[in-house]
Amino acid sequence: MSLPANRRAGATGPQRPSAVIGVSLKMYFGYERTLEYCREVATIAFAHPAVQSGDIELFVLPTLPVLPEAARILGTAGAAAGAQDIFWEDEGAFTGEVGGKTVAELGGRYAEVGHAERRRIFGEDDRVIGLKTAAAYRNGLTPVLCVGELQQGSVEEAVTRCTAEIDAALNRAQSLGPAARTIVAYEPQWAIGAPEPATPQYISAVIAGLDAHLRTLPGQADSRVIYGGSAGPGLISQLDPAVAGLFLGRFAHDPRALKTILDEAAERLGLLEPRLLEPVGGRA
Numbered sequence: 347m348s349l350p351a352n353r354r355a356g357a358t359g360p361q362r363p364s365a366v367i368g369v370s371l372k373m374y375f376g377y378e379r380t381l382e383y384c385r386e387v388a389t390i391a392f393a394h395p396a397v398q399s400g401d402i403e404l405f406v407l408p409t410l411p412v413l414p415e416a417a418r419i420l421g422t423a424g425a426a427a428g429a430q431d432i433f434w435e436d437e438g439a440f441t442g443e444v445g446g447k448t449v450a451e452l453g454g455r456y457a458e459v460g461h462a463e464r465r466r467i468f469g470e471d472d473r474v475i476g477l478k479t480a481a482a483y484r485n486g487l488t489p490v491l492c493v494g495e496l497q498q499g500s501v502e503e504a505v506t507r508c509t510a511e512i513d514a515a516l517n518r519a520q521s522l523g524p525a526a527r528t529i530v531a532y533e534p535q536w537a538i539g540a541p542e543p544a545t546p547q548y549i550s551a552v553i554a555g556l557d558a559h560l561r562t563l564p565g566q567a568d569s570r571v572i573y574g575g576s577a578g579p580g581l582i583s584q585l586d587p588a589v590a591g592l593f594l595g596r597f598a599h600d601p602r603a604l605k606t607i608l609d610e611a612a613e614r615l616g617l618l619e620p621r622l623l624e625p626v627g628g629r630a
């Protein structure tokens with residue numbers, strides 16, 4: 347397996363995984379099914395050269411009660427787990443909430459913040475999302491900061507809206523403590539839960555804008571922008587290099603589809619010959 351340019355001996359610049367593939371299971375699976383899923387993903391990850399080499403960063407965000415077991419199972423296979431949400435304080439009289447400190451204690455490495463469903467159903471706004479981003483940094487968790495426009499419009503409109511969401515979260519977080527690496531998940535709200543993702547051209551153009559903006563922000567050199575919203579097998583190969591990877595939902599429920607996506611991501615990095623790819627499995 348050849349190494350990508352940023353991993354070769356003597357390469358300059360930040361050493362960062364070349365692709366990021368995340369899965370949020372939302373509230374789709376119960377305890378036992380989540381465990382079974384994590385075991386299957388771990389088997390795939392353990393056998394996958396690009397995950398083992400660190401060229402693909404793979405994480406799963408399960409329903410919270412499964413987090414300790416998920417972190418253990420995935421951790422033995424070179425993958426990781428995290429939470430789909432955290433509270434902005436670390437401890438105290440906040441009935442029903444779970445803080446980033448506990449998530450980290452449970453083995454979580456990521457904390458998703460600002461998902462469209464949290465914004466829409468639970469009324470989270472930029473202020474709350476900034477506080478939660480700060481809580482993630484403070485507890486050594488990588489925030490998976492979700493941004494995305496409500497309705498389909500132009501690329502410029504999407505970049506403007508999402509840049510504002512990124513800035514709102516990061517500015518507030520940085521006013522509270524040091525920032526660190528962030529994974530920005532660009533998820534157009536109109537493409538979440540839809541039959542199809544946004545078009546590859548649209549995704550690539552919006553993320554090129556967001557990635558360029560992220561590069562200008564202090565402390566974000568290792569940060570990456572990934573795409574979510576009905577993403578599945580067959581998509582990543584069509585996306586421009588600024589798109590660092592995918593944030594998957596329903597179409598990763600079948601572990602075989604996730605394996606296909608990992609192969610496609612590795613192929614895109616030049617780490618796997620196309621002829622070695624198995625036929626793309628159907629969508630879950």
Ligand SMILES: O=C(CO)COP(=O)(O)O
Pocket residue numbers: 370461533537538539540574575576577593594595596597
């Ligand atoms: O919201 C998403 C990931 O967090 C995307 O979900 P779907 O891929 O199921 O649309």
